[in-house]
Amino acid sequence: MRNTSWKSQxxxxxxxxxxxxxxxxxxxxxxxxxxxxxLHNWDxxxxxxxxxxxxxxxxxxxxxxxxxxxxxxGLKNTFQFVVYSVPLLVVVGLxxxxxxxxxxxxxxxxxxxxxFIPYSVSVSVVAIIWLWILDTNSGLINQYLQKMxxxxxxxxxxxxxxxxxxxxxxxxxxxxxxxxxxxxxxxxVSEELYEAGSLDGANRWQRFVHITLxxxxxxxxxxxxxxTIASFNIYGQPYLMTRGGPGxxxxxxxxxxxDEAFKxxxxxxxxxxxxxxxxxxxxxxxxxxxxxxxxx
Amino acid sequence: MVKKKKWLGIALTAALALGSLxxxxxxxxxxxxxxxxxxxxxxxxxxxxxxxxxxxxxxxxYNKSQSKYQVDxxxxxxSDYYKTVDLAFSGQxxxxxxxxxxxxxxxxxxxxxxxxxxTDTVEKxxxxxxxxxxxxxxxxxxxxxHYTIPLDIHPLVMYYNKDLFKAAGLDPEKAPTNREExxxxxxxxxxxxxxxxxxxxxTLWPNQFIFPTLLFQNGGExxxxxxxxxxxxxxxxxLTFYRDLIQKEKVSPENVQQDGEVTLFLQGKNAMHxxxxxxxxxxxxxxINYGVAPVPQLGTxxxxxxxxxxxxxxxxxxxxxxxxxxxxxxxxxxxxxTMEWAKSGQAxxxxxxxxxxEEFKSMKQQPIVASEFxxxxxxxxxxxxGQLSDPLWAEINLALLGxxxxxKALDDANKKAEQVMNK
Numbered sequence: 001m002r003n004t005s006w007k008s009q010x011x012x013x014x015x016x017x018x019x020x021x022x023x024x025x026x027x028x029x030x031x032x033x034x035x036x037x038x039l040h041n042w043d044x045x046x047x048x049x050x051x052x053x054x055x056x057x058x059x060x061x062x063x064x065x066x067x068x069x070x071x072x073x074g075l076k077n078t079f080q081f082v083v084y085s086v087p088l089l090v091v092v093g094l095x096x097x098x099x100x101x102x103x104x105x106x107x108x109x110x111x112x113x114x115x116f117i118p119y120s121v122s123v124s125v126v127a128i129i130w131l132w133i134l135d136t137n138s139g140l141i142n143q144y145l146q147k148m149x150x151x152x153x154x155x156x157x158x159x160x161x162x163x164x165x166x167x168x169x170x171x172x173x174x175x176x177x178x179x180x181x182x183x184x185x186x187x188x189v190s191e192e193l194y195e196a197g198s199l200d201g202a203n204r205w206q207r208f209v210h211i212t213l214x215x216x217x218x219x220x221x222x223x224x225x226x227x228t229i230a231s232f233n234i235y236g237q238p239y240l241m242t243r244g245g246p247g248x249x250x251x252x253x254x255x256x257x258x259d260e261a262f263k264x265x266x267x268x269x270x271x272x273x274x275x276x277x278x279x280x281x282x283x284x285x286x287x288x289x290x291x292x293x294x295x296x
Numbered sequence: 297m298v299k300k301k302k303w304l305g306i307a308l309t310a311a312l313a314l315g316s317l318x319x320x321x322x323x324x325x326x327x328x329x330x331x332x333x334x335x336x337x338x339x340x341x342x343x344x345x346x347x348x349x350x351x352x353x354x355x356x357x358y359n360k361s362q363s364k365y366q367v368d369x370x371x372x373x374x375s376d377y378y379k380t381v382d383l384a385f386s387g388q389x390x391x392x393x394x395x396x397x398x399x400x401x402x403x404x405x406x407x408x409x410x411x412x413x414x415t416d417t418v419e420k421x422x423x424x425x426x427x428x429x430x431x432x433x434x435x436x437x438x439x440x441x442h443y444t445i446p447l448d449i450h451p452l453v454m455y456y457n458k459d460l461f462k463a464a465g466l467d468p469e470k471a472p473t474n475r476e477e478x479x480x481x482x483x484x485x486x487x488x489x490x491x492x493x494x495x496x497x498x499t500l501w502p503n504q505f506i507f508p509t510l511l512f513q514n515g516g517e518x519x520x521x522x523x524x525x526x527x528x529x530x531x532x533x534x535l536t537f538y539r540d541l542i543q544k545e546k547v548s549p550e551n552v553q554q555d556g557e558v559t560l561f562l563q564g565k566n567a568m569h570x571x572x573x574x575x576x577x578x579x580x581x582x583x584i585n586y587g588v589a590p591v592p593q594l595g596t597x598x599x600x601x602x603x604x605x606x607x608x609x610x611x612x613x614x615x616x617x618x619x620x621x622x623x624x625x626x627x628x629x630x631x632x633x634t635m636e637w638a639k640s641g642q643a644x645x646x647x648x649x650x651x652x653x654e655e656f657k658s659m660k661q662q663p664i665v666a667s668e669f670x671x672x673x674x675x676x677x678x679x680x681x682g683q684l685s686d687p688l689w690a691e692i693n694l695a696l697l698g699x700x701x702x703x704k705a706l707d708d709a710n711k712k713a714e715q716v717m718n719k
Binding site for chain 2: 265
């Protein structure tokens with residue numbers, strides 16, 4: 001008896017090992033190395049990396065340093081994107097899931113695939129497609145607006161349009177993922193609950209609010225957190241579509257970090273900025289988790 | 297028996313996982329082992345576009361032409377190029393023996409003593425300054441040392457749509473040469489009812505080339521006494537003129553997005569366009585009836601044009617004399633055989649080509665590019681020009697989008713650049 005439990009423990013640990021190895025090699029070690037770099041004055045072209053303790057971090061909070069503006073301007077812009085995109089990603093994802101689920105069986109698989117396809121495309125393709133659609137002077141949408149004698153919209157060169165365009169492109173690109181997760185959750189909601197609900201005279205909306213939403217709450221939390229993290233990590237869309245413009249209004253934090261690392265070659269500063277960014281994301285995720293769990 | 301199978305499965309899973317890890321580390325194995333004849337010279341370049349195959353041909357021809365040296369040509373994608381170069385210089389990767397470096401990057405590496413002073417090497421090999429365009433050669437002089445052997449200069453040039461010129465009653469063989477002619481032509485070529493414009497003003501790239509050109513033509517400088525000088529009267533005049541093309545003269549639409557002016561040029565709705573010589577192959581592919589001309593003198597003082605250049609440099613760590621002999625032998629060969637390079641639209645900085653080759657002179661675009669060599673100017677020789685100039689492009693963007701007055705935009709850009717400098 002004891003022998004088996006020892007063996008089963010070993011078996012289960014062996015199943016974990018592949019993931020553990022990948023986790024250590026591709027996440028834990030780089031993060032540790034990044035933390036180490038962040039404590040140094042690490043110029044990429046300088047062979048000597050002087051240890052400076054937490055100076056790179058204090059510089060970020062020193063309003064006289066250019067790092068201060070670089071970090072907080074970028075953070076402000078990233079935050080704006082998170083605030084605009086996450087509600088859309090969650091609500092539209094759920095909406096699409098409900099819509100696709102309500103379709104007759106034959107079409108279900110078809111539309112699920114259709115909505116999921118953009119997710120498998122790379123960000124550069126997404127950016128090019130939307131650049132063509134949104135072009136102020138020769139894009140698809142503005143051509144139609146012009147035909148209808150409506151004013152042209154500066155999709156990528158004016159605020160708030162630039163954020164709207166970036167949110168739309170992101171939505172189109174990634175919504176399939178959230179949708180598929182929601183579809184799975186919806187399928188797990190027991191039919192009996194709906195039957196009981198309709199017998200008690202609940203209408204569609206009431207069934208949705210009182211049966212569907214509570215049942216898929218764990219999934220909802222998962223989607224909210226993963227969408228927030230994904231939106232926080234936004235880089236490719238503004239880099240390729242607006243180049244951070246107009247001015248620096250859509251220059252997000254990751255763009256600034258990459259510039260600091262590879263344009264300015266200051267890996268120490270860049271590592272400190274990214275660790276700080278990671279910390280902020282962790283705090284936000286924990287807050288989201290706490291808030292959702294408290295309501296119970 | 298059953299148990300054994302289970303263990304086998306686990307072992308296989310583990311082996312697979314380990315195998316995939318090992319695969320990552322060995323994926324970098326080189327496959328360019330074309331026989332081991334001669335001293336091997338590793339050569340890096342960022343030519344991941346249409347220019348890559350051209351350079352490859354040159355290298356292959358060189359390898360065939362002699363048997364003492366074997367040049368191993370490796371292309372690193374443009375977007376990753378300087379990251380990879382930096383890692384090589386910091387000793388984390390095998391460094392190349394010779395590599396391409398842009399003119400505006402030289403100072404960064406020269407300051408850190410990472411590049412080889414070529415003064416002696418060049419003399420010994422019989423490579424002479426007089427064999428190259430003076431502008432290109434001089435850019436390699438930094439702090440009393442000489443670091444480069446130039447490959448090309450790529451200045452801003454003007455492209456124009458000949459069909460639109462004809463339709464507007466202009467001579468398609470005569471591009472405008474100064475501000476007055478340019479404005480007059482641009483107005484004639486503009487028909488906003490047809491969504492057609494004389495000169496679509498980009499709001500982002502390639503203003504990194506266009507704005508310095510206008511500023512230099514006004515007699516201004518980007519840096520003065522080692523400090524940013526973005527808000528000089530010359531700069532304000534240049535930006536005001538540039539912005540007026542949109543707001544006052546209305547020869548350009550508003551709110552042009554990233555690459556919007558290129559799209560309109562490709563669609564035949566943008567009559568004149570300023571960009572680099574690398575755009576040629578794209579126009580050819582699209583089948584536009586285009587002409588090439590030197591950038592008109594749009595500024596008030598002098599003819600000038602902003603340029604960047606490709607140069608060969610050698611890392612300071614390369615000291616083996618046999619290798620150095622091989623590198624200089626190769627570079628001497630390149631200087632005489634860059635016709636192939638010219639085919640990508642570029643003008644080689646070697647006089648053997650741009651001054652003496654009849655084939656070169658009969659080309660459409662390349663001799664015009666070379667005609668700008670004499671007055672071409674490069675980025676200020678300052679470390680981290682990339683980051684120092686970032687605020688300038690962002691503020692010019694705001695001014696061109698009509699969100700800021702030119703004076704205010706340039707004042708702000710200057711303030712931010714100073715802040716970056718005094719970090």
